[in-house]
Amino acid sequence: MDPIRVIESKTVVLDRVNVDTDQIIPARFLKVTDKKGLGKALFSEWRYAPDGSPRPEFELNRPEAQGCQVLVAGDNFGCGSSREHAPWALVDHGIRAVVSTRIADIFRNNALKNGLVPVVIEPAVHAKLVARPGQKVRIDLDAQTLTLEDGTAAKFPIDAFSRFCLMNGVDELGFLLQQEKDIAAYEARRGKAP
């Protein structure tokens, strides 16, 4: 994974609440055994007409949305299933950060493992982003700030360890494997307990 420090991009705004993982990537695309190429299935039902042609009115299909790396979405983004295919599809499409007033737990965990930055902000800041789609924003992971076009800088929370992993391009598995001694000691301790 490439280290992430700063993301500067225009936003694409999906002003819908409770966007669930079945919308992000419908279940019929989960029959894959690898994770590549899922971007074309992203938001499939909303993005394509039944004949497979793009729906021009859908936010991500608009010309000004092309190349946008920051997705601004309504409250409770990513609710529903645990499918990691959801962040895989977003990342494959070119999205590098998701901004909302609330992001579902499992989706957030999955996003963090794939270099997709979950940014949770206050409703007032969110309203400014929704009011002006396509504005250029700057996400600074080191400072934990999201800066809007008008200069508003909003702090966002992110787990310190996940932030470290994102900023250094390391994954959690390596860290876990280094704890082998403690894990084995825990198992030995538990084995003796009644």
Add this chain to the structure above:
Amino acid sequence: MDPNPRTLFEKIWDAHVVQAETPDTPAVLYIDLHLVHEVTSPQAFSLLRERGLKVRRGERTLATMDHSTPTLPRRADGSWPFVDRMAAAQVAQMETNCRDFGVELHGLGDPQQGVVHVFGPEMGATQPGMTVVCGDSHTATHGAFGALAFGIGTSEVAHVLASQCLLQRRPRTLAVRVDGALAPGVSAKDLILAIIAKIGVGGGTGHVLEYLGKAVRGLSMEARMTLCNMSIEGGARAGLVAPDDATFQWLAGRPRAPKGAAWDAAVTAWRKLPTDAGARYDAEVSLDASRLEPMITWGTNPGQGIPVTGRVPDPAAEKDAQARAGVEAALRYMGLRPGQAILGQKVDVVFIGSCTNGRIEDLREAARAMKGNRVKTRTLVVPGSHAVKKAAEAEGLDRVFKEAGAEWREPGCSMCIAMNGDRLEPGQYSVSTSNRNFEGRQGIGGRTLLASPLTAAAAAVAGAVADPRRMVEGR
């Protein structure tokens, strides 16, 4: 009183901390049981291969197949009627992965195969006080046994396969107190739909729910599984019910349950798990079970539930603009009118099954409404596992369904997630005992109304949404 009273959640969490969390690092949490299925594991096994890693604790890992599997029987030539080559390839990959990595698999054709959250408890693998994970958000089901059980993504599946641990921040706790008793015709499914309608689909985010109160204590294990199963639909990754005699009786004698002296020791330990008097939760909500009616959803998320005698909401009544837009979008997708009664709404398909309501008690409830009647909709009855199927057939429930004109299928997730070819056609309405009414969940353009097995069966018989209490009166 205990000077340091703890909740059930805290006791399980504390017992599984390999390394305590610090501001800089999450806790390293030990996982007792890892359930694996074919959809969310292939990329995890691939990662293990790439890095030359092994499954650290094969005996703590247990696999089945459910999502991509057909619910029609094997063909005369012995082959399975997979929906497409990708489904067949995914199942074949699962067999290869489990063989290569030494994981016990109960795959297609195995007498214990079933929906992973039906299968795990039936195997006796899920036990009180355990940590249980699976690459599936409905892992919350196993909380019915007083196990801390939650869904994880595929990266984390790889973490657990390789290290038997997860990196976790400690969640907060939310007590859901349900007093009173459920009225006849009102089930655990109605209760959880009412809870989610109350807290909202994001209301449990960051929390582990513990279901408490007289109504919860009175629930069977099957009903507790239904209740915990949908905790995720309220945004909570896990739901818990404290173990009691009902739990121990259900578990005793199952294949992986402790035996003999080990059983007695386990029960003694499990009796210490329930929340201590005086322990604090981070938040609390309460409901009166006796006031609940059968519930049904009208919208496109599981929080959009109303009593079956109720009316679809009018977006004009929503003050918040984003919420109003949400209701409008849901009504548009569902093709329902603001303020219309949900009773009498035409139904095309009824689905009875899933990890929420695919257990023997659920099938008994559905049979109550179908017995001696004919269904007016296409009706699929899909047992949650081969064990459920066998038990239902021993009781003659399969005959009740078939005589009513319903399809009696092989076990699997089926039309809950519509990956295996069992699906709605665009525009069709289903009353479904599953857990998600998201747009397209049961097939592109399909419209799902979530309800209990009794309400779903009543809808099948009526060909429309019906009050199940009228149908079973006097029976």
